[in-house]
Amino acid sequence: MVNLSAKQILLISITAVTGIVILSGYFIDDPVLINLRAIILQWTIILAAVALLVGVINLISVHFSKVITRKRSSIYSLVILVSFFITLIVGALYGPTNHLSLWIFNYVQLPIETSLLGITAVILILAAIRMLNRRPNTLSIIFLFVAVIIMVGTVSIPWLEPSLLAEARDWILRIPVTGGARGIIIGIALGTIATGLRVLMGADRPYEN
Template sequence: MRRILPALVALLVGSVVLLDYFLENPVLNAAGRFLLEGAIVLAAFALLLGLWNLLLVHERQIRRREPGWPASVVILLSTGASLALGLAGWGSEALTWFYRFVLFPLEASAGALLAFVAVSAAARAWRLSSLEGGVMLAVGAIVLVGTLAPQGAALTALGPLRDWIVSVPAMAAVRGLLLGVALGIMATGLRVLLWIDRPYE
């Protein structure tokens, strides 16, 4: 029963939501809407559970003085501060200030580091040592410069070339990838609905 009941629930819920997607039926649509609202509530609880788990993990790390425990102290303090800020004045200027002047600059700085890493990696990876490396170097340079070529400059001619690369060979590759991903998602969904895969067990 412990195995059959979750499978039956998954089968029933999945079928109702799937049929709601394709069919216009008041009963099915109402049932699908009800299940979606339930999923939203469950997701909210999962978020709370995740927060609780985060607190427990870092509290244990601090108590046992595991390596990196000072960072856990910072995490707990930051979490507590942002939680208090949000609960005290949701939608207030204080919370917006927290995002604008703390979180936003920190994450933006971390994201900006990607530029350094990407360029240094590209400089080492796109080498003319092989045919594939040469093709990567040429395509990368054309797309990079062609995307940002100014009007009237000598490099403007790279613009149409860049557009052709993006809309023909790149699009063909992306389409292939997307079709493969879509087929994979369909197969996974069917396997769950047909009780072949049981990820909820």
């Protein structure tokens, strides 16, 4: 028998009732239940938005303390703080769809993120090449050949039979890949059900952490 405090019993009860109300909404078409579910969902959305805000405040406080204590690499924290406050002021004064906000998005955020992904492409090619040096086995060779078939099958080479590689690519994606992915999705679903049941029954209490 597990000894639970009054606080724990209260928390488990709130969680279980909320979960059962949301779950029953899938099975019972009752207006009271539907309204109750809608209210709970609205609360969840508001809390999620507040959590985002808390995350931003936490990020800023961490970088602010780094700048104040002049820790190593605090210059980067200073850059983050300055960028944050400029973006915040522009967004708060003119709105997210104003041309100034969009200028920051188009000429700062977008090029930086795109460049990082461009570098990732080069790094991935290099990693695939080095994989055969580090781990020269059958699976690595299969991995490399499948990657090449998928890549070349995506485009149509003018001097090659166009359908051959494209058909190989489509077969790989439709049969082995779909089969494997379906197994992963079913695994995720079963894991989610198990976790949900454990939370509903109070066996898992993530809100206590």
